[in-house]
Amino acid sequence: MRKSYVISLLFVGVVIFACSSSRKNSYVFPTEMSSSVQASYKEICDKGKVLYDIHCAHCHTTKKWGKELIPDFTSSQLEAYRIRIANERHEPIMNDEQVPAEDLGMIMTFLTYKSKSGIVVNQKNLDNH
Numbered sequence: 001m002r003k004s005y006v007i008s009l010l011f012v013g014v015v016i017f018a019c020s021s022s023r024k025n026s027y028v029f030p031t032e033m034s035s036s037v038q039a040s041y042k043e044i045c046d047k048g049k050v051l052y053d054i055h056c057a058h059c060h061t062t063k064k065w066g067k068e069l070i071p072d073f074t075s076s077q078l079e080a081y082r083i084r085i086a087n088e089r090h091e092p093i094m095n096d097e098q099v100p101a102e103d104l105g106m107i108m109t110f111l112t113y114k115s116k117s118g119i120v121v122n123q124k125n126l127d128n129h
């Protein structure tokens with residue numbers, strides 16, 4: 001009885017480890033952000049990543065050697081209103097019903113703090129509005 005309990009606990013541990021290591025997202029938070037705030041931002045970012053994968057990744061993520069490359073949008077590009085109308089391809093799929101403000105907020109938090117990929121979108125328009 002005991003032994004099988006220990007074995008099943010070990011199994012659960014291994015499964016949790018495998019899942020968490022394969023889904024590890026990396027973020028860069030400002031050093032002055034306290035670790036408790038970082039922990040709550042990390043949770044928002046993880047949710048934002050899931051929503052990004054649903055709503056945005058098929059157009060914006062490229063893959064190189066199996067690694068996901070997500071663009072580094074600038075802070076001015078990451079404004080909800082601007083995103084909703086950023087492109088004629090956005091307009092039909094990005095009204096408040098399809099991507100509610102709360103979801104878009106989590107996506108923007110994720111895109112703000114994700115580690116950099118070096119990929120820029122619309123470089124010629126950067127921050128000059």
Ligand code: HEC
Pocket residue numbers: 052055056057058059060073077078082083086087089090093099107121122125
């Ligand atoms: C149907 C394809 C498509 C989807 C889905 C999509 N985008 Fe875009 N997006 C584009 C295109 C095309 C552009 C123009 C720039 C480019 O060619 O990459 C763009 C531009 C942008 C820009 C730059 C805007 C600017 O002002 O310069 C941001 C930020 C952005 N998208 C964010 C998002 C987010 C966040 C999502 C998900 C909620 C998303 N996009 C979903 C196609 C898409």
